[in-house]
Amino acid sequence: MGNNHENLNTVFQALADPTRRAVIQHLTSGPASITELAKPFEMALPSFMKHIGVLEDAGLIRSKKIGRVRTCEIKPKQLTAAETWINKQTAQWEGRMARMASFVEALGAEGQDD
Amino acid sequence: MGNNHENLNTVFQALADPTRRAVIQHLTSGPASITELAKPFEMALPSFMKHIGVLEDAGLIRSKKIGRVRTCEIKPKQLTAAETWINKQTAQWEGRMARMASFVEALGAEGQDD
DNA sequence: GTGATTGTTACCCATTCGACTAAGTATATA
DNA sequence: TATATACTTAGTCGAATGGGTAACAATCAC
Numbered sequence: 001m002g003n004n005h006e007n008l009n010t011v012f013q014a015l016a017d018p019t020r021r022a023v024i025q026h027l028t029s030g031p032a033s034i035t036e037l038a039k040p041f042e043m044a045l046p047s048f049m050k051h052i053g054v055l056e057d058a059g060l061i062r063s064k065k066i067g068r069v070r071t072c073e074i075k076p077k078q079l080t081a082a083e084t085w086i087n088k089q090t091a092q093w094e095g096r097m098a099r100m101a102s103f104v105e106a107l108g109a110e111g112q113d114d
Numbered sequence: 115m116g117n118n119h120e121n122l123n124t125v126f127q128a129l130a131d132p133t134r135r136a137v138i139q140h141l142t143s144g145p146a147s148i149t150e151l152a153k154p155f156e157m158a159l160p161s162f163m164k165h166i167g168v169l170e171d172a173g174l175i176r177s178k179k180i181g182r183v184r185t186c187e188i189k190p191k192q193l194t195a196a197e198t199w200i201n202k203q204t205a206q207w208e209g210r211m212a213r214m215a216s217f218v219e220a221l222g223a224e225g226q227d228d
Numbered sequence: 229g230t231g232a233t234t235g236t237t238a239c240c241c242a243t244t245c246g247a248c249t250a251a252g253t254a255t256a257t258a
Numbered sequence: 259t260a261t262a263t264a265c266t267t268a269g270t271c272g273a274a275t276g277g278g279t280a281a282c283a284a285t286c287a288c
Contacts, residue, residue: 008135009130009131010130012127013126013127013130013275016127016130017276018122018123019276021122024203027207028203028204029206030210035233035234035235043276043278044277044279046237046238049236050276050277065235067286068283068284070235074203074207076203079200082129083201086193086194086200089139089142089193090142092139092143093142096144157247157248158247158248158249159266160249160267160268161247179265181254181255182253182254182264183263183264
């Protein structure tokens with residue numbers, strides 16, 4: 001049963017890094033090996049591997065080693081869980097806005113411009 | 115012009131903490147003061163204030179002090195930016211899945227169960 | 229079987245994070 | 259005016275993060 005609370009921590013934490021987001025993005029177009037994924041980054045392999053570990057711990061990717069090559073692929077379920085959480089918040093906020101609008105046309109609505 | 119890249123860092127980072135997510139959630143049902151927001155947490159005020167600072171730096175909330183009370187409200191634009199990023203990834207992945215399915219009915223599809 | 233590839237393990241290091249306390253400021257309220 | 263309320267500032271501390279090197283497997287390709 002959904003113990004999202006803990007997982008959302010690690011999922012959002014994982015997404016908070018540009019290297020890791022780039023890896024996710026890369027993997028959306030298909031599985032890839034570690035070295036292939038690491039190629040765009042000027043980073044030592046062990047450092048890069050830590051990012052892979054964070055993504056895997058967050059449940060955003062899975063990986064399997066065949067021969068000497070470890071192949072990674074995306075596992076979009078947790079990504080969806082994060083999206084769902086955000087969606088719920090914006091929906092609740094929009095609901096409140098709608099209710100507010102039904103009471104008042106303009107509340108001197110200096111708007112929420114940013 | 116959209117330099118999301120930097121902001122997504124701080125936004126996801128901000129969402130990676132349960133206290134901060136709870137604050138967001140609280141604020142979706144309307145503005146609130148610092149002490150009101152802090153009430154559910156067993157945490158010293160200065161500690162809690164740092165969370166507010168993180169949320170504000172990420173552009174997820176805004177706050178204004180009137181008298182001795184600082185009132186916070188949600189600013190859902192950045193939340194939407196995060197959602198958009200995730201959406202883009204899942205869409206790309208689903209697109210690939212659809213294209214794959216058009217080539218093969220079943221690729222011994224031991225399914226992506228988790 | 230030598231040598232290049234592809235990870236992996238084991239550490240180190242600086243910085244950031246998240247929590248704390250102690251003390252200060254600024255406004256209400258009695 | 260005195261006191262309580264609502265933050266605010268400043269500084270400490272341990273743990274986690276994000277990077278690095280060095281050395282070690284374990285394949286594969288010749």
